[in-house]
Amino acid sequence: MVDAGRPHALAGLKGSDYLSAADLDGAQTEALLDLAADFKAGRRRSDLNGRTLGLIFTKASTRTRVSFTVAMARLGGQTIDLDPAATQLGRGEPLADTARVLSRYVDALAVRTFAQTELEDYAHWATIPVINALTDQEHPCQALADYLTLRDAFGQLAGLTLAYVGDGNNVAHSLLLCGALLGVNVRVGCPPGFEPDPRMVEQARALAGDRCAITLTADPLSAVRGAHALYTDVWASMGQEEEQSRREEAFRGWCLDETLLSEADSRAIVLHCLPAHRGEEISAGVIEGASSQVFNQAENRLHVQQALLATLLGGL
Ligand code: CP
Ligand code: NVA
Numbered sequence: 001m002v003d004a005g006r007p008h009a010l011a012g013l014k015g016s017d018y019l020s021a022a023d024l025d026g027a028q029t030e031a032l033l034d035l036a037a038d039f040k041a042g043r044r045r046s047d048l049n050g051r052t053l054g055l056i057f058t059k060a061s062t063r064t065r066v067s068f069t070v071a072m073a074r075l076g077g078q079t080i081d082l083d084p085a086a087t088q089l090g091r092g093e094p095l096a097d098t099a100r101v102l103s104r105y106v107d108a109l110a111v112r113t114f115a116q117t118e119l120e121d122y123a124h125w126a127t128i129p130v131i132n133a134l135t136d137q138e139h140p141c142q143a144l145a146d147y148l149t150l151r152d153a154f155g156q157l158a159g160l161t162l163a164y165v166g167d168g169n170n171v172a173h174s175l176l177l178c179g180a181l182l183g184v185n186v187r188v189g190c191p192p193g194f195e196p197d198p199r200m201v202e203q204a205r206a207l208a209g210d211r212c213a214i215t216l217t218a219d220p221l222s223a224v225r226g227a228h229a230l231y232t233d234v235w236a237s238m239g240q241e242e243e244q245s246r247r248e249e250a251f252r253g254w255c256l257d258e259t260l261l262s263e264a265d266s267r268a269i270v271l272h273c274l275p276a277h278r279g280e281e282i283s284a285g286v287i288e289g290a291s292s293q294v295f296n297q298a299e300n301r302l303h304v305q306q307a308l309l310a311t312l313l314g315g316l
Pocket of ligand 1 (some may be wrong): 060061062063064065134142273274275
């Protein structure tokens with residue numbers, strides 16, 4: 001249901017893909033968070049009338065897999081787990097054939113894989129919406145949940161500062177883009193050699209314009225000083241397991257601990273996409289402490305994905 005009398009920012013997104021946080025503009029991103037808040041508060045219902053989401057996950061997942069499945073169930077739809085090891089994909093059936101066949105059966109695909117180009121190939125061949133459920137480059141559904149959590153805590157987003165410390169990875173990239181769209185200042189602190197992809201930083205700066213600042217630093221203290229949200233993620237992402245010990249060495253001094261938290265705004269919240277490694281990128285005391293919002297953040301995955309699915313599948 002589109003609000004009567006004024007154009008709704010989400011109208012027109014039916015049938016679209018969501019491959020990058022930058023696939024939405026600022027107004028659409030804000031409207032999606034509003035819709036997610038409505039689903040969360042029980043103010044909004046939507047009926048997808050039995051439509052089906054296929055999950056193609058080449059990497060492990062707890063939150064994304066379960067929250068997409070429950071989101072579809074709550075919307076009156078259903079999910080099929082298309083485990084690549086159990087389908088012909090695992091035996092080498094071409095992606096182009098798989099995507100075209102699946103488009104005849106299901107109504108959307110959520111894909112978790114390594115290369116962003118593989119996700120783009122799914123979107124190219126499929127005739128249904130394709131959603132990024134995490135690639136090496138981005139994790140846009142996570143970023144939507146993260147900014148909803150920040151908005152829940154502060155009541156609004158404009159002018160706030162989110163500080164991300166650690167590896168300049170997929171999660172950092174989507175936080176940069178989505179933050180820029182929402183007018184949030186994003187500071188990324190990384191040890192040298194682990195900065196986010198410069199193209200993503202450039203894109204975030206272009207999206208931010210003069211509304212908010214996108215900054216990089218190699219000093220953890222200046223990254224977090226006065227920030228309203230402190231965020232970190234694992235030092236070795238899925239696919240980088242063999243780099244674990246080299247990365248532990250490189251990230252020494254980058255643990256999000258009580259010392260870093262004490263430099264942030266007194267109302268600052270702590271975020272982590274999970275799964276977390278206590279004693280590595282975050283201390284046990286901080287993740288379990290009063291500032292931590294990590295479980296509300298995980299819950300918000302469900303609400304933002306309900307909003308996204310209702311939007312892309314035309315259930316509004
Ligand atoms: N945060 C997140 O995407 O978790 P999963 O890997 O468990 O899906
Ligand atoms: N950066 C992490 C996020 C996991 C949700 C990874 O890609 O493994």
